[in-house]
Amino acid sequence: MVELPLGFRAHVANIGIKDETDDFVVIAAERPCPAAAVFTQSLFSGASVIVSREHIADRSLQAFVVISKNSNVATGKEGMDNAREIVTAVASALGAAEGDLLIASTGVIGRQYPMDRVRRHLTSLKAPFVGRDAQAAARAIMTTDTHPKLAHASVGKASIVDIAKGVGMIEPDMATLITLFLTDAEIDGEVLDKVFRSVIARTFNAVSVDTDTSTSDTAAIMASGAAGPVDEATFAEALLDVALALTKMIARDGEGATKLIEVLVDGARDDSQAKRVAKSIVNSPLVKTAVHGADPNWGRVAMAVGKCWDDRDINQERVVIRFGELEVYPQRVDEDGLDQLGKYMSGDTVRIHVSLGVATGSFIVYGCDLSDGYVRINANYTT
Amino acid sequence: MVELPLGFRAHVANIGIKDETDDFVVIAAERPCPAAAVFTQSLFSGASVIVSREHIADRSLQAFVVISKNSNVATGKEGMDNAREIVTAVASALGAAEGDLLIASTGVIGRQYPMDRVRRHLTSLKAPFVGRDAQAAARAIMTTDTHPKLAHASVGKASIVDIAKGVGMIEPDMATLITLFLTDAEIDGEVLDKVFRSVIARTFNAVSVDTDTSTSDTAAIMASGAAGPVDEATFAEALLDVALALTKMIARDGEGATKLIEVLVDGARDDSQAKRVAKSIVNSPLVKTAVHGADPNWGRVAMAVGKCWDDRDINQERVVIRFGELEVYPQRVDEDGLDQLGKYMSGDTVRIHVSLGVATGSFIVYGCDLSDGYVRINANYTT
Numbered sequence: 001m002v003e004l005p006l007g008f009r010a011h012v013a014n015i016g017i018k019d020e021t022d023d024f025v026v027i028a029a030e031r032p033c034p035a036a037a038v039f040t041q042s043l044f045s046g047a048s049v050i051v052s053r054e055h056i057a058d059r060s061l062q063a064f065v066v067i068s069k070n071s072n073v074a075t076g077k078e079g080m081d082n083a084r085e086i087v088t089a090v091a092s093a094l095g096a097a098e099g100d101l102l103i104a105s106t107g108v109i110g111r112q113y114p115m116d117r118v119r120r121h122l123t124s125l126k127a128p129f130v131g132r133d134a135q136a137a138a139r140a141i142m143t144t145d146t147h148p149k150l151a152h153a154s155v156g157k158a159s160i161v162d163i164a165k166g167v168g169m170i171e172p173d174m175a176t177l178i179t180l181f182l183t184d185a186e187i188d189g190e191v192l193d194k195v196f197r198s199v200i201a202r203t204f205n206a207v208s209v210d211t212d213t214s215t216s217d218t219a220a221i222m223a224s225g226a227a228g229p230v231d232e233a234t235f236a237e238a239l240l241d242v243a244l245a246l247t248k249m250i251a252r253d254g255e256g257a258t259k260l261i262e263v264l265v266d267g268a269r270d271d272s273q274a275k276r277v278a279k280s281i282v283n284s285p286l287v288k289t290a291v292h293g294a295d296p297n298w299g300r301v302a303m304a305v306g307k308c309w310d311d312r313d314i315n316q317e318r319v320v321i322r323f324g325e326l327e328v329y330p331q332r333v334d335e336d337g338l339d340q341l342g343k344y345m346s347g348d349t350v351r352i353h354v355s356l357g358v359a360t361g362s363f364i365v366y367g368c369d370l371s372d373g374y375v376r377i378n379a380n381y382t383t
Numbered sequence: 384m385v386e387l388p389l390g391f392r393a394h395v396a397n398i399g400i401k402d403e404t405d406d407f408v409v410i411a412a413e414r415p416c417p418a419a420a421v422f423t424q425s426l427f428s429g430a431s432v433i434v435s436r437e438h439i440a441d442r443s444l445q446a447f448v449v450i451s452k453n454s455n456v457a458t459g460k461e462g463m464d465n466a467r468e469i470v471t472a473v474a475s476a477l478g479a480a481e482g483d484l485l486i487a488s489t490g491v492i493g494r495q496y497p498m499d500r501v502r503r504h505l506t507s508l509k510a511p512f513v514g515r516d517a518q519a520a521a522r523a524i525m526t527t528d529t530h531p532k533l534a535h536a537s538v539g540k541a542s543i544v545d546i547a548k549g550v551g552m553i554e555p556d557m558a559t560l561i562t563l564f565l566t567d568a569e570i571d572g573e574v575l576d577k578v579f580r581s582v583i584a585r586t587f588n589a590v591s592v593d594t595d596t597s598t599s600d601t602a603a604i605m606a607s608g609a610a611g612p613v614d615e616a617t618f619a620e621a622l623l624d625v626a627l628a629l630t631k632m633i634a635r636d637g638e639g640a641t642k643l644i645e646v647l648v649d650g651a652r653d654d655s656q657a658k659r660v661a662k663s664i665v666n667s668p669l670v671k672t673a674v675h676g677a678d679p680n681w682g683r684v685a686m687a688v689g690k691c692w693d694d695r696d697i698n699q700e701r702v703v704i705r706f707g708e709l710e711v712y713p714q715r716v717d718e719d720g721l722d723q724l725g726k727y728m729s730g731d732t733v734r735i736h737v738s739l740g741v742a743t744g745s746f747i748v749y750g751c752d753l754s755d756g757y758v759r760i761n762a763n764y765t766t
Contacts, residue, residue: 044689044699074685074699074712109682110712215689285668286761293762299492302457306427306598316427316457329457329493371762372755378669379676379754
């Protein structure tokens with residue numbers, strides 16, 4: 001069993017949102033602690049995101065509340081009232097301030113929570129909690145994920161645990177990504193916020209299953225401090241490792257996915273140009289289907305670079321394209337290379353490496369192949 | 384038989400690019416005439432596009448040359464030399480200036496033309512041509528299109544004929560769209576250019592099968608003048624009708640497509656915002672799979688509006704979403720409505736209408752559903 005870091009306890013339950021599986025998680029610290037969070041930028045942000053954005057403004061949280069299988073998105077004033085009512089009830093059971101709770105929801109869009117059942121459960125909620133099983137929490141936040149997603153690391157005497165669910169449109173109604181980090185490291189709120197944002201930018205903000213952006217994305221971290229102070233650089237590195245492991249796990253478990261795709265773009269004007277080009281490649285349905293079919297179709301990669309037409313400093317004569325270590329453009333592979341290339345493309349991880357020859361910016365993004373499984377999952381669903 | 388407008392003759396042949404089907408078309412006027420053209424903005428533009436862009440600069444052309452089944456893209460200096468050699472040979476056979484020829488190619492990326500076979504054919508080329516069959520020309524520019532695409536209209540004594548091929552990634556190696564318009568109307572070059580650009584913006588530039596942009600897209604028109612002058616407004620209207628008919632034909636024949644999707648966005652700040660939001664909807668893999676499954680999943684439409692997050696003036700509380708004429712958000716359909724909605728979604732054309740409630744900008748875009756056929760076509764291909 002992977003345990004939550006010191007200072008955190010969890011409550012995991014079924015409250016009847018959709019079926020009999022666990023759909024309600026509260027992870028609470030003993031007192032308010034330094035915290036950071038980032039959310040979807042969607043104009044159709046859900047009620048949970050709107051409430052949580054208010055509550056994280058002071059960089060302090062005492063608990064995460066997660067409801068799965070209903071996103072509480074596009075539910076109007078009633079949905080907002082429900083989100084606030086749940087937060088108030090949990091805060092009261094914990095003896096915490098409402099403003100120290102973050103709430104996150106994932107699942108179907110446009111339906112109200114079954115508040116009768118939710119209220120019945122909240123009335124019976126008793127703190128302090130006793131649960132320490134991070135895996136159970138990871139399982140309860142799942143919707144149509146094929147397995148619970150959890151990663152952890154040590155930093156001196158402290159530990160970091162990250163649970164995550166979904167990616168792209170795992171719940172057939174919407175894109176939802178929730179990732180919650182817990183650590184018992186003692187770390188200043190401002191430092192935590194800075195380190196967290198920089199890690200998320202290179203991990204969860206660098207993953208794409210299908211270009212569709214959630215109305216509920218939430219990534220958050222709380223640091224209980226129970227394990228004492230840690231070296232900032234070591235902490236940042238460990239946080240990156242944990243986040244990257246989960247990011248790859250999520251890309252690999254994308255709807256219908258059979259392969260992880262990593263796209264490294266370097267030689268760019270700056271990191272932001274590198275990211276733009278890398279995303280154009282990893283999101284191209286033609287590149288994704290080629291990888292699915294194990295076809296080293298570099299013409300489609302060239303096409304995906306070519307459609308970044310605002311980047312006029314990219315010159316096709318200076319671009320180099322590689323699959324794994326093998327250069328395929330402008331230099332072509334010989335017969336031996338073709339064999340090697342075929343084997344490489346058949347693996348379960350394909351790295352596409354594009355050098356732009358402009359300057360030294362670089363970025364890696366993560367995605368997955370596009371299979372008929374994706375189409376079946378999303379077309380055969382009926383609202 | 385649909386005939387080419389007065390003043391044009393065609394030569395259609397097989398020159399052995401890939402198989403036995405026709406793969407070479409020249410459509411020539413008797414003398415240079417007013418012309419207009421727009422091309423892909425790809426940074427990996429093919430040799431044909433680079434040459435043609437030079438030649439259209441003076442808004443005058445005498446012939447279109449089209450080679451299908453090889454795009455001559457990412458072929459370096461040799462590819463550029465080959466494009467120029469072909470143009471020179473055809474110009475010489477026609478007794479025309481090289482600078483009055485437009486060349487367009489579609490097909491596999493990264494391979495040289497089989498120049499031995501091409502040269503053998505060019506040596507035997509004899510003008511003037513005698514062909515007048517527009518359908519034969521439409522057929523010869525096809526790659527994996529399931530049928531030739533042609534539309535025509537009358538404007539007074541003049542006519543307009545448009546042939547087109549492809550869309551998205553019809554040729555499994557790349558996106559290629561070529562559309563060639565011919566008219567015998569007498570029309571000034573500057574007026575033609577203006578009208579043509581405005582028509583293309585609302586038709587061929589408003590279609591998307593899979594978000595991947597060709598390295599070879601070419602749209603061009605020549606006006607022979609042989610039928611005399613026409614009313615400008617009537618001409619513009621007829622040109623729009625013809626272009627729109629072909630645009631829809633192309634969306635419907637997108638790889639694996641079973642349905643045409645039209646997305647109308649109105650109530651926008653301006654037409655450009657309306658287009659941005661409409662494209663976000665028509666390109667969303669989740670919206671496309673929902674339409675494929677005949678599922679009136681408006682939550683996915685809301686998500687696609689929501690991800691246009693630079694448009695901060697869009698407020699989810701003022702957005703209205705309709706499938707056909709039926710409002711689904713914020714007002715929900717009743718039981719009768721659900722039946723009607725189910726029938727509507729099962730049809731072969733689905734119109735999604737989103738009103739933003741900001742101002743009066745509007746735009747319509749065209750696309751198609753995403754089926755496992757698309758994945759099969761593009762994954763099972765091996766380069």
